[in-house]
Amino acid sequence: MNELINRSIYDHAQSLRKKEYSAVELTQAYIDAIAQREAEIHAYISTDAETALKQADAADKRIGAGEGTVLTGIPAGIKDNMCTKGIRTTCASKMLADYIPPYDAHVIERLKEAGYVLLGKLNMDEFAMGSTTENSAMGITKNPCDTTRVPGGSSGGSAAAVAACEAAYTLGSDTGGSIRQPAAFCGVVGMKPTYGRVSRYGLVAFASSLDQIGPLTRDVRDNALVLSAVAGHDRRDATSVEIGVDDYLAGLESGVAGMRIGLPEEFFGEGISADVKEAVLAAADTLAAMGAELVQVKMPSLDHALSAYYVISSAEASSNLARFDGVRYGYRAADFTDMDELYQKSRSEGFGSEVKRRIMLGTFALSSGYYDAYYKKALQVRSLVRADFDAAFEKCDCILSPVAPTVAYKIGEKTNDPLEMYLGDAYSVPVNIAGVPALSLPCGTGEGGMPVGMQLIGPAFSEAMLYRVGYAFENRGRGNKPCR
Amino acid sequence: MQMIKDYEMVIGLEVHVELKTETKIFCSCPTTFGAAPNTQTCPVCLGLPGTLPVLNGKVVDYAVKAGLATNCTIARYSKQDRKNYFYPDLPKAYQISQYDLPLCEHGWLDIETAEGAKRIGITRIHIEEDAGKLVHDDEKGTMIDCNRCGVPLIEIVSEPDIRSAEEAKAYLQKLRAIILYTGVSDCKMNEGSLRCDVNLSVRKKGTEAFGTRTEMKNLNSFQFIVKAIEYEYKRQVEAIEAGEKIIQETRRFDANSGKTYSMRTKENANDYRYFPDPDLPPIKLTDEKIAELQAQIPRLPDARKKEYMEKYGLSAYDGEVLTTDMALADYFEQAAAGTKYPKLVANMLLSEVMRLADGEDSVCKILPGRMAALASLSGDGVINSATVKKLIKELWEADFDVEEKVAREGLAQVSDEAVILEWVQEAIQQNPKSVADYKKGKKAAAKAIVGKVMAVSGGKANPTVVDRLVEAELNQ
Numbered sequence: 001m002n003e004l005i006n007r008s009i010y011d012h013a014q015s016l017r018k019k020e021y022s023a024v025e026l027t028q029a030y031i032d033a034i035a036q037r038e039a040e041i042h043a044y045i046s047t048d049a050e051t052a053l054k055q056a057d058a059a060d061k062r063i064g065a066g067e068g069t070v071l072t073g074i075p076a077g078i079k080d081n082m083c084t085k086g087i088r089t090t091c092a093s094k095m096l097a098d099y100i101p102p103y104d105a106h107v108i109e110r111l112k113e114a115g116y117v118l119l120g121k122l123n124m125d126e127f128a129m130g131s132t133t134e135n136s137a138m139g140i141t142k143n144p145c146d147t148t149r150v151p152g153g154s155s156g157g158s159a160a161a162v163a164a165c166e167a168a169y170t171l172g173s174d175t176g177g178s179i180r181q182p183a184a185f186c187g188v189v190g191m192k193p194t195y196g197r198v199s200r201y202g203l204v205a206f207a208s209s210l211d212q213i214g215p216l217t218r219d220v221r222d223n224a225l226v227l228s229a230v231a232g233h234d235r236r237d238a239t240s241v242e243i244g245v246d247d248y249l250a251g252l253e254s255g256v257a258g259m260r261i262g263l264p265e266e267f268f269g270e271g272i273s274a275d276v277k278e279a280v281l282a283a284a285d286t287l288a289a290m291g292a293e294l295v296q297v298k299m300p301s302l303d304h305a306l307s308a309y310y311v312i313s314s315a316e317a318s319s320n321l322a323r324f325d326g327v328r329y330g331y332r333a334a335d336f337t338d339m340d341e342l343y344q345k346s347r348s349e350g351f352g353s354e355v356k357r358r359i360m361l362g363t364f365a366l367s368s369g370y371y372d373a374y375y376k377k378a379l380q381v382r383s384l385v386r387a388d389f390d391a392a393f394e395k396c397d398c399i400l401s402p403v404a405p406t407v408a409y410k411i412g413e414k415t416n417d418p419l420e421m422y423l424g425d426a427y428s429v430p431v432n433i434a435g436v437p438a439l440s441l442p443c444g445t446g447e448g449g450m451p452v453g454m455q456l457i458g459p460a461f462s463e464a465m466l467y468r469v470g471y472a473f474e475n476r477g478r479g480n481k482p483c484r
Numbered sequence: 485m486q487m488i489k490d491y492e493m494v495i496g497l498e499v500h501v502e503l504k505t506e507t508k509i510f511c512s513c514p515t516t517f518g519a520a521p522n523t524q525t526c527p528v529c530l531g532l533p534g535t536l537p538v539l540n541g542k543v544v545d546y547a548v549k550a551g552l553a554t555n556c557t558i559a560r561y562s563k564q565d566r567k568n569y570f571y572p573d574l575p576k577a578y579q580i581s582q583y584d585l586p587l588c589e590h591g592w593l594d595i596e597t598a599e600g601a602k603r604i605g606i607t608r609i610h611i612e613e614d615a616g617k618l619v620h621d622d623e624k625g626t627m628i629d630c631n632r633c634g635v636p637l638i639e640i641v642s643e644p645d646i647r648s649a650e651e652a653k654a655y656l657q658k659l660r661a662i663i664l665y666t667g668v669s670d671c672k673m674n675e676g677s678l679r680c681d682v683n684l685s686v687r688k689k690g691t692e693a694f695g696t697r698t699e700m701k702n703l704n705s706f707q708f709i710v711k712a713i714e715y716e717y718k719r720q721v722e723a724i725e726a727g728e729k730i731i732q733e734t735r736r737f738d739a740n741s742g743k744t745y746s747m748r749t750k751e752n753a754n755d756y757r758y759f760p761d762p763d764l765p766p767i768k769l770t771d772e773k774i775a776e777l778q779a780q781i782p783r784l785p786d787a788r789k790k791e792y793m794e795k796y797g798l799s800a801y802d803g804e805v806l807t808t809d810m811a812l813a814d815y816f817e818q819a820a821a822g823t824k825y826p827k828l829v830a831n832m833l834l835s836e837v838m839r840l841a842d843g844e845d846s847v848c849k850i851l852p853g854r855m856a857a858l859a860s861l862s863g864d865g866v867i868n869s870a871t872v873k874k875l876i877k878e879l880w881e882a883d884f885d886v887e888e889k890v891a892r893e894g895l896a897q898v899s900d901e902a903v904i905l906e907w908v909q910e911a912i913q914q915n916p917k918s919v920a921d922y923k924k925g926k927k928a929a930a931k932a933i934v935g936k937v938m939a940v941s942g943g944k945a946n947p948t949v950v951d952r953l954v955e956a957e958l959n960q
């Protein structure tokens with residue numbers, strides 16, 4: 001294993017400037033790692049070594065001229081639901097297996113300006129619907145910590161690639177936990193930023209009011225570096241906010257002394273496995289030992305957040321995914337006799353079962369006569385959940401909770417029970433429902449030696465504070481983590 | 485058809501008007517009509533995966549102007565919703581429209597009917613995006629032109645206050661006039677920038693309850709609207725009289741046969757599953773903004789019509805016609821300002837000028853000052869009506885100074901009774917047959933004599949004097 005690839009972005013950037021190695025050499029190291037690990041892990045849907053090396057060469061020239069940013073020449077992987085001009089963007093669906101977007105997502109434009117190197121597009125649950133990356137039409141991804149287990153999802157490829165050092169960092173998207181849960185399962189750092197912090201332009205929509213792009217990295221500082229590069233207002237996304245982006249690095253080393261960290265009992269109740277509970281509470285104690293004050297908070301509406309989430313996200317998905325009709329692009333059924341049959345067959349054959357399940361769920365929830373009972377009710381729950389967070393943040397600066405009730409489970413273990421799978425999202429979805437930011441980072445190990453993730457949740461636009469807490473926790477005396 | 489008189493029709497209109505913003509409602513593609521297929525498109529209006537809509541602020545401004553001009557209440561808070569349905573001309577498989585919180589509500593406009601002025605309620609005006617167009621080709625099959633996708637529309641929904649095809653037409657003409665005044669659309673029916681759906685039901689006269697309505701879609705000329713209404717009214721009355729039930733359905737008007745045909749019934753209707761579009765924040769308007777838009781609206785047809793009636797003594801009908809087109813009304817006002825006889829200006833415009841324009845040019849080619857001069861000369865009795873007609877015709881071809889020409893060519897009318905009497909006596913002498921006819925009781929024969937006198941005078945004789953003297957001479 002090439003020793004370059006388990007280093008952080010921060011270290012890479014310094015080494016590239018000191019000419020300790022070139023971006024081309026660095027990129028080649030990741031390409032080699034991909035070649036070595038992909039047969040086993042399958043984090044990527046597509047890779048393009050040639051283009052990556054060209055970008056690396058251009059990056060070396062920029063760095064040589066004394067230009068560029070911290071991300072110049074750093075090889076990355078992108079979840080395959082973000083549009084890359086001229087590069088296949090499949091959403092891990094048969095529906096878009098051959099779809100090549102004619103434009104770049106906003107985040108891709110930003111990374112290109114920063115001089116990034118694109119290693120490839122990463123596997124995911126089809127259209128980001130799922131918690132294991134098993135719902136991919138492009139094959140399953142395995143957890144690099146234990147290849148008999150799932151990497152989590154839907155950004156399973158993004159988390160696995162970082163954990164296996166198949167990319168220096170990746171971008172994922174998080175609608176109900178899709179960055180944080182795979183980060184927790186694979187033992188890496190993942191941020192779901194405040195809704196509106198990162199432009200969604202070019203992110204193929206799952207649930208528009210919940211989707212948010214965020215980075216997955218090896219450590220907290222790297223995460224702050226990547227988010228700094230992609231966050232900010234974009235006039236092409238009307239939900240992107242015009243609030244300026246904080247300097248995420250400025251207060252990174254300020255520590256947690258005097259900070260109030262809330263522990264809502266609803267996050268530690270029924271359904272949580274003992275190993276996860278133990279690890280997260282131990283993390284709380286660690287933070288307390290570092291000077292933070294632990295505060296008990298109540299969030300009574302959280303029990304309903306999961307139901308509201310599945311109504312809202314499915315309803316929005318049913319509308320967002322209606323455009324995949326086989327008419328203009330994407331999968332089209334081979335035989336049809338009329339327009340209705342073209343629609344029916346193309347959609348029946350092009351979508352996987354989980355996607356179809358959610359489309360049906362959402363269609364039902366929005367149907368005439370059911371709207372008030374489901375969608376409208378879910379929006380009311382959403383207001384209650386937001387109010388719960390608002391009330392909690394009056395008593396504490398941020399909330400500490402588990403990301404998921406268990407560590408990564410075995411491949412195939414929950415595929416036959418969607419409801420059981422949905423229950424695994426109970427701790428992550430309230431964050432999306434409220435639109436607030438949350439940082440997922442490793443806090444120990446549980447059953448089978450698998451990583452346990454903890455989640456730091458803050459008020460809207462408190463990413464800098466979450467990084468500060470995460471950084472303090474993470475740097476309790478460790479160097480570079482080994483590759484998984 | 486005695487029974488048809490026992491019924492009345494109840495009509496509500498849904499009018500779609502394309503706003504003439506430079507760019508589309510959610511992207512910066514141009515809205516120009518008639519470009520080559522799919523040349524005015526981008527990933528956003530093509531609904532490609534990952535794209536997002538961003539509302540063009542001009543669309544809101546224009547819609548608010550249309551609402552203010554039709555006496556609507558403007559919402560300080562409204563939102564946009566998705567109307568979900570599958571059709572190949574709708575790339576996202578949903579249309580962004582407004583469902584329960586439209587921009588404008590509770591408006592009205594007044595129309596002229598045979599029974600006098602009538603007020604038609606406007607339920608709401610909302611903004612939405614247009615769909616593309618399917619182009620059918622015998623060889624290539626059906627193709628999609630997405631140029632129109634995302635062109636901004638307002639939908640103006642009337643109350644079911646309309647009771648005849650004439651009222652429907654008057655409402656549409658009035659609505660069109662108002663929209664044209666505000667400048668938010670060019671309202672060209674032939675280019676589809678004004679389209680109309682008709683909701684029609686019938687009921688026995690004197691009853692209150694509405695009958696079951698049918699909807700006729702996309703009628704693209706006033707003539708078709710009138711025909712479709714008349715046909716559909718008759719069809720429904722006949723069906724009811726035959727003991728049939730009217731089915732709530734969408735019907736298509738076929739211009740060739742003049743008939744309407746069933747398209748889809750309510751049972752097969754789409755459930756549009758409206759819900760708030762999560763990609764678009766609510767639309768918030770301040771009182772200041774609304775006042776600013778109000779200030780940009782010119783004086784509207786009804787205000788002008790009222791002024792013409794009160795100030796110039798015009799009839800309601802003449803006022804209505806003059807104000808249908810803002811350019812015409814502006815012209816009238818300019819010309820009227822230059823003379824003591826504004827009513828004569830109106831008469832000249834509505835008769836001679838309209839005849840010359842022949843529906844082509846709405847604006848008069850003659851300089852307004854010339855019309856004022858003509859009216860003054862005519863009103864002061866300097867020239868007679870025949871000369872007025874002649875001069876208008878000449879002015880239409882080429883401009884000249886009216887007073888100067890009248891003086892130079894001696895066009896002033898002759899009112900000298902001695903001179904005219906000579907012409908009359910000459911005409912009587914030369915036309916014994918007409919005189920004989922008159923004596924036998926054919927009073928109309930006097931007209932022939934009058935005509936001769938006018939001809940002899942070179943059109944300059946004062947017609948009133950001629951009439952009087954001819955009659956006096958014949959009765960001697």
